[in-house]
Amino acid sequence: MDPAPTGVPAVEQPGSLYPWVAAAGALAFVPAAVAFFIYVQLFIIVRKGSETDLTDKLPVYFGGDGACFLVVGEPRGGRLDGCVGLKTRTGGQAELVYFAVRPGVPDPPGIADALLDAAISHARQSSFSEVVVKLNSAEAGLVNAVKVAGFGDQQLVRINAWFHAYRMILKLRRGR
Missing domain, CATH: 3.40.630.30 (Gcn5-related N-acetyltransferase (GNAT))
Structure with missing residues (x-):
């Protein structure tokens, strides 16, 4: 690629959104996984009786x-x-x-x-x-x-x- 012509400022490319999307997904997944695990444990306890x-x-x-x-x-x-x-x-x-x-x-x-x-x-x-x-x-x-x-x-x-x-x-x- 040719460098930017002189006198024109270089435009910075935005960073990847992947880390932000992954973090948001993890924040949504972890509580859901914990809630599911608790639900399963309670279901097992109820089932025993x-x-x-x-x-x-x-x-x-x-x-x-x-x-x-x-x-x-x-x-x-x-x-x-x-x-x-x-x-x-x-x-x-x-x-x-x-x-x-x-x-x-x-x-x-x-x-x-x-x-x-x-x-x-x-x-x-x-x-x-x-x-x-x-x-x-x-x-x-x-x-x-x-x-x-x-x-x-x-x-x-x-x-x-x-x-x-x-x-x-x-x-x-x-x-x-």
């Missing part, structure tokens, strides 16, 4: 000696207000699983307390030495109910970068 999931797992989880699954609900309406399972573990331990109270019920703490009382009573009758529970940190009402029931030795368990759970133990007087 779905009816078909429980139908598949109930015979396996609650087929052992001393295991049970308790529900509170309206017999005619067919809606469950709450549930809890007691699963047999090794070493004389029982584990509370699928502990849940349906949102919007009139007395969630009362239902949670009734379920825990029944599960702990069954664990004592089955001669378990202790009962273990692991609850998602978002289940504040259930975590409080478990603490009121006497569970202690609270440990924080990281599930992933966004979610963690509390693991607590209730020591029973008689053991296997």
Whole structure:
């Protein structure tokens, strides 16, 4: 190319827009990717408690000696207000699983307390030495109910970068 004639100022070529477009795309993509990941994690958590999931797992989880699954609900309406399972573990331990109270019920703490009382009573009758529970940190009402029931030795368990759970133990007087 010929240089610009003398006396005429050189015109600067604009820089490439590619870095700006790439940065704008990244700014739009990263929050969308994080939101999608959180959505998938929440979907998995909800799926673990779905009816078909429980139908598949109930015979396996609650087929052992001393295991049970308790529900509170309206017999005619067919809606469950709450549930809890007691699963047999090794070493004389029982584990509370699928502990849940349906949102919007009139007395969630009362239902949670009734379920825990029944599960702990069954664990004592089955001669378990202790009962273990692991609850998602978002289940504040259930975590409080478990603490009121006497569970202690609270440990924080990281599930992933966004979610963690509390693991607590209730020591029973008689053991296997």
